[in-house]
Amino acid sequence: MQDVPSASGSSDEHRAATPDGARTDTPSTTLQRIDPLSSPPLWGQAFPAASWRKVIGERSVTVTVEGGPGALLAARNGHIHRLGPLVQGRREISLAEHDEDWFWVDGAVREVTWSIPGRLELPPLTVVMPTYRREADALDQVRRFLQMDPVTTVVVVDQGATLQHHPEFAQLLTAHENLHLVTQPNLGGSGGYARGMLEASQDPSAAVLFSDDDALLSEESLRRMLTHQALAPRPTIVGTPLFSAARPTQLITHAEKVGTRAFQWTSADHVHGAIDLAGTTPEEWSFVAAHDEVNYTGWWGTLFPPGTAAELGLPVPLFLKWDDAEYGLRATAHGYDHAVLPGTAVHHPPWTAYRTQMTWTARVLHRNRLAIAAAYGAGRGVIVSSLLHQTKHVLAGHLLTAELWEEGIDAVRSGPEAWLGGDLGRARAEGARIVDSWHHENDLHEDLHPTHPSPVPLPRALLRSVGRMLRPDGPPRVVLEVPADRMHWRTTLGGDALLITDADGGTEVVFTVHGSAMRHALMRSLRSHLDLARRWAELRASYGRALPQHTTGSSWAALIAAADPGTSGNSGISTTDDSPGRT
Secondary structure, eight states, rough: OOOOOOTTTEEEEEEETTTSOEEEEEEEEEEOHHHHHHHHHHHHHBBOOOHHHHHHTTOOEEEESSSSOEEEEEEEEEEEEEEEGGGEEEEEEETTOOOOOOEEEEESSSSEEEEESSSOOOOOOOOEEEEEOOHHHHHHHHHHHHOTTTTOEEEEEESSSSSOOOOOHHHHHHTTTTTEEEEEOOHHHHHHHHHEEEEOOOTOEEEEEOOOOOOOOOOOHHHHHHHHHOOOOOEEEEOEEEESSSSEEEEEEEEEEETTTTTTEESSSSSSEEEEEETOGGGOOOGSSSSSSSOOOOOTTTEOOTHHHHHHOOOOOSSSSSSSHHHHHHHHHTOOOEOOTOOEEEEEEEOHHHHHHHHHSHHHHHHHHHHHHHHHHTTTTTHHHHHHHHHHHHTTTTTHHHHHHHHHHHHHHHHGGGTTTOTTHHHHHHHHHHHHHHHHBBBBBOOOEEEEEOSSOOHHHHHHHHHHHHOOOOOOOOOEEEGGGOOHHHHHHOOOEEEEEEESSEEEEEEEOOOOHHHHHHHHHHHHHHHHHHHHHHHHHHHHHHHTTSHHHHHHHHHHHOGGGGGGGOOOOOOOOOOOOOO
């Protein structure tokens, strides 16, 4: 192995026995230590042997403890095994002899370290963080990254133009030569990350971390990710499990994949919905075992190996949603592996179902899904899936969602030349106009009180929904109150009016569900999906040709310059990188 500095900048060493019984200092590589910021604590202490085994093989691993006696436990397939006390605070474990998924230490210990013999050299690390008018979040995030030993450079892409004159940020820029600020118009998540990737490519030896400005990633999680990636035998993109910042022990998402038939992201393990890990132990964590291959990771915290942009190109200009999934599929096609490392964590403010489905983001989410499905040659199963979900939206009264989806479908049918790469400056405003117009026509401003608990029993709810669609419009008789984070077709089915509440129980919005609007939405959806199916082969060819043209450094430089002519000549943007990024 090569030399590697530890997180503190010096090599790790442990005492090993020689054949004659003497002790000698032997260089080692730390795989993980206790993460003091982990919630729950055991998530950051336990050793996920099944994941590490993929990069270290069946080599021996040494566990050392400080601060008190401890006993070693292990688990496989939900069954716990007790391996006995740690003699003199350490034990060497042969992974060739132990096929357990997890090891952990039980006892009042201060520190637990897992290591392997030999040294490994870690690459420099550049953090790319886009931000948009969230100065406090951006400042806090930058300070955190600047304090992390593995981080060598931080690139902030400010798309709201609020940081360049911010006094506290100016102080940080003066004090830290490794902090770089780039200001550009709001080109969405894909625009922010593409610009950051261009800037990071100035050091081709560096690994690159994509991070949201409000995603909390600990230094220990980052160091584990970097070590796992450096040990991997093939180029590997490393992601992180997603936890809720509001409920820190709640695991929201672990490993994901894009399914090939319906072309929708879904779980690649057994995590289906949020799981609270408080009070649990590793023998109960069998749900994180993958049942399918991961083919992308979410960009709330994704680590790319050095040279990724040079080989794969830059993100597709989609403003937001599906840029991370497409990049993962592109990487998979080029022979990259993907890994999500248990024990690491990003804590992020949770998204509510209401804000995902019934705001302007729903339009670009569905448009981008269909466009990427077409570019990757998906079959008509994605169209069937879209139609089935649209029908549920209509029956459940999610008519704003249905309208936003239809606008996205219309964009896909218009072809990539009509919008791809050309709508970054207007995507948000166009979606917001649709939302504002819909609420103007459908919101109720008088006081309404819930008449039925939500949800209504399924058979009755379905009959009510179909009947309302067939009858003339009338005043609402069934009013359902639904929390925003429980917005789902099943919780709203059968309601004549929906009262959506926020996290504090206050009213967020109240709107009616008119039968005439349901009929119109259903007929529009049938027509659009029939046209999609008829033209699908043509759309697959056109999007397949278009995507590679929009993922080069020169194409992104042109997009950025067109959005902000003032960047020309002094932006530091390289226009010579024409990596094809083929689909």
